[in-house]
Amino acid sequence: MRIGLKKKTTSGAASKLLAMAKKLSSKPTILFIFVSFMLFCAFLPVFAPLPSFSSHHSHRNTVNRKFEIANDRFWKDGEPFQIIGGDVHYFRVHPEYWEDRLLKAKALGLNTIQTYVPWSLHEPAPGKLVFEGFANIEAFLNLCHKHGLLVMIRPGPYICGEWDWGGFPGWFYSMIPTPKPRSSDPTYLQLVERWWGNLLPKFVPLLYENGGPIIMVQIENEYGSYGDDKEYLHHLITLARGHLGHDVILYTTDGGTRETLEKGTIRGDTIFSAVDFGTGEDPWPIFKLQKEFNAPGKSPPLSAEFYTGWLTHWGEKNAQTDADFTAAALEKILQKNGSAVLYMAHGGTNFGFYYGANTGVDEADYKPDLTSYDYDALIRESGDVDEFKIQCYSKGYSQI
Numbered sequence: 001m002r003i004g005l006k007k008k009t010t011s012g013a014a015s016k017l018l019a020m021a022k023k024l025s026s027k028p029t030i031l032f033i034f035v036s037f038m039l040f041c042a043f044l045p046v047f048a049p050l051p052s053f054s055s056h057h058s059h060r061n062t063v064n065r066k067f068e069i070a071n072d073r074f075w076k077d078g079e080p081f082q083i084i085g086g087d088v089h090y091f092r093v094h095p096e097y098w099e100d101r102l103l104k105a106k107a108l109g110l111n112t113i114q115t116y117v118p119w120s121l122h123e124p125a126p127g128k129l130v131f132e133g134f135a136n137i138e139a140f141l142n143l144c145h146k147h148g149l150l151v152m153i154r155p156g157p158y159i160c161g162e163w164d165w166g167g168f169p170g171w172f173y174s175m176i177p178t179p180k181p182r183s184s185d186p187t188y189l190q191l192v193e194r195w196w197g198n199l200l201p202k203f204v205p206l207l208y209e210n211g212g213p214i215i216m217v218q219i220e221n222e223y224g225s226y227g228d229d230k231e232y233l234h235h236l237i238t239l240a241r242g243h244l245g246h247d248v249i250l251y252t253t254d255g256g257t258r259e260t261l262e263k264g265t266i267r268g269d270t271i272f273s274a275v276d277f278g279t280g281e282d283p284w285p286i287f288k289l290q291k292e293f294n295a296p297g298k299s300p301p302l303s304a305e306f307y308t309g310w311l312t313h314w315g316e317k318n319a320q321t322d323a324d325f326t327a328a329a330l331e332k333i334l335q336k337n338g339s340a341v342l343y344m345a346h347g348g349t350n351f352g353f354y355y356g357a358n359t360g361v362d363e364a365d366y367k368p369d370l371t372s373y374d375y376d377a378l379i380r381e382s383g384d385v386d387e388f389k390i391q392c393y394s395k396g397y398s399q400i
């Protein structure tokens with residue numbers, strides 16, 4: 001990959017330097033200083049090849065890279081692997097701070113980053129695609145990769161995520177006929193095909209087996225809480241497989257009840273079914289239920305959204321969660337080799353008018369979310385770490 005390229009350039013520069021040094025006088029001290037200085041310069045980033053974020057890995061090491069499911073576990077390159085992940089959404093963090101937040105997530109002990117992809121950010125007008133600045137998802141994924149973090153990506157098309165209209169672009173409403181979201185309505189599916197046709201090919205070089213960080217790709221989002229159009233789910237799966245091939249793990253995430261799983265996923269080996277549930281619930285009966293929806297041996301227990309805090313609506317008090325309680329709930333999952341993704345590791349900010357609205361405790365009470373998406377998470381909206389929380393959480397998985 002790129003490292004190879006860099007090495008080659010550096011050693012090229014170094015051998016030139018050595019040749020130059022040979023021509024120099026026999027004064028060893030000056031020679032030493034000169035060579036040291038020039039070698040130092042050669043390693044300065046200015047002299048290194050410019051990183052291109054739209055990297056296509058020219059020397060793919062596909063030989064040993066494999067992320068898969070067997071014996072009810074995840075396996076990375078033939079070793080059992082436990083996902084201890086966390087959500088960090090690139091679109092909720094200023095790009096200047098991406099690396100800082102990822103490093104903090106890594107310091108927290110996380111090995112995987114999960115993120116949504118909001119359609120509305122990337123296609124603000126029909127056919128107008130944006131993949132720069134806040135929307136430079138490839139740059140974000142490359143930063144994850146740079147720091148050895150794996151990625152679980154959730155490209156929707158519906159994402160929920162307290163994002164305006166769950167990520168659907170507002171221009172849907174200017175269309176006649178108006179597409180019927182989250183269904184097998186042909187007008188809607190045509191738009192999805194075009195959007196994913198632009199998005200998913202970007203992920204191909206970034207898939208784990210192709211040398212990148214992406215280990216899993218989610219289809220829809222808690223669909224079982226909304227509908228039960230299996231034709232729609234099958235359509236999305238076929239579309240994703242067409243772009244991404246047959247090796248990457250596709251997954252669904254649904255609330256940990258029989259009803260939501262029945263509606264939101266497909267039984268058997270077509271797709272891996274993961275669950276999410278409140279921190280007050282006993283995880284293991286839910287993981288047992290999860291098994292019924294996966295093929296035998298293909299059900300590693302995974303809580304794809306382990307809530308470290310909660311969202312806050314306008315007019316409500318800021319969410320506050322008890323760190324000891326939440327950390328103990330996490331430990332229950334991790335100590336028996338279960339996997340979990342902290343939602344959120346770092347919440348960030350709903351910039352502009354992108355914050356969504358949803359119901360609170362009272363189902364009839366539909367309210368906008370705050371601009372802040374702090375989420376009472378371990379890494380605060382400001383980027384500060386909540387030392388106490390982090391200590392509580394780290395206790396839970398430091399022995400693993």
Ligand SMILES: *[C@@H]1O[C@H](CO)[C@@H](O)[C@H](O)[C@H]1NC(C)=O
Nearest residue numbers: 073080081334335336337338
């Ligand atoms: C967890 O995994 C380890 C290592 O593979 C294994 O020895 C242990 O028995 C597993 N524990 C449980 C509770 O499954």
